[in-house]
Amino acid sequence: MPRKVLIVTSSLRKKSNSERMAEEAARGAKDAGNTVEVISLKDKEIHFCRGCLACQKSGKCVIRDDMDTMTGKIRDADVLIFATPIYYYELSGQLKTFLDRCNPLYPQEYAFRDVYLLSASAEEGEKVAEKAVSGLKGWTACFPKARFAGSVNGGGATAPGDVEGHAKTLKAAYELGRAIR
Numbered sequence: 001m002p003r004k005v006l007i008v009t010s011s012l013r014k015k016s017n018s019e020r021m022a023e024e025a026a027r028g029a030k031d032a033g034n035t036v037e038v039i040s041l042k043d044k045e046i047h048f049c050r051g052c053l054a055c056q057k058s059g060k061c062v063i064r065d066d067m068d069t070m071t072g073k074i075r076d077a078d079v080l081i082f083a084t085p086i087y088y089y090e091l092s093g094q095l096k097t098f099l100d101r102c103n104p105l106y107p108q109e110y111a112f113r114d115v116y117l118l119s120a121s122a123e124e125g126e127k128v129a130e131k132a133v134s135g136l137k138g139w140t141a142c143f144p145k146a147r148f149a150g151s152v153n154g155g156g157a158t159a160p161g162d163v164e165g166h167a168k169t170l171k172a173a174y175e176l177g178r179a180i181r
């Protein structure tokens, strides 16, 4: 049965390496027969979580911005793939803010069961992304029906578009998507 895959990309720059990896994962997931939607945080208005916790009773955030539509997409997808540039060995601030703003989902029913991370970084090696992976694992652990299902880091990618020359990284991102079923 095809799964509903939602990919959230968080780099704000043109020719983003992590976004390119996300495109490959989307292609792989589609080839495996899944339905795929990709949303970018570029040009989105997303304010910081204020920590008021009103959402824990109402199920809705008090802030009116682009999270109004995106939180529901997260709740209803079967599979979530997040793509981030590595910033100071961590998730990008924009992705962290996005994840914090998913707090209305904490007391709710949700469909997602598998959570993946794609990341791009200047430095090479899986170790570069381990704190970012740990951050997303922490978020996933707050949704006990879901599991952290895997990650790919595209190292050696500094300038926009660098990952284009990294066939191994793009293949790994494609295979991550292709394995979803």
Ligand SMILES: Cc1cc2nc3c(=O)[nH]c(=O)nc-3n(C[C@H](O)[C@H](O)[C@H](O)COP(=O)(O)O)c2cc1C
Binding pocket: 011, 012, 013, 015, 016, 017, 018, 019, 084, 085, 086, 087, 088, 089, 090, 120, 121, 122, 123, 124, 128, 157, 158, 159, 160, 161
């Ligand atoms: C603020 C900032 C912090 C960064 N920190 C790191 C880092 O800690 N380790 C690293 O390897 N690369 C670091 N980089 C480089 C980016 O991860 C790299 O350029 C990556 O390709 C960006 O992905 P994107 O093209 O999807 O935006 C940093 C870049 C910026 C702008």
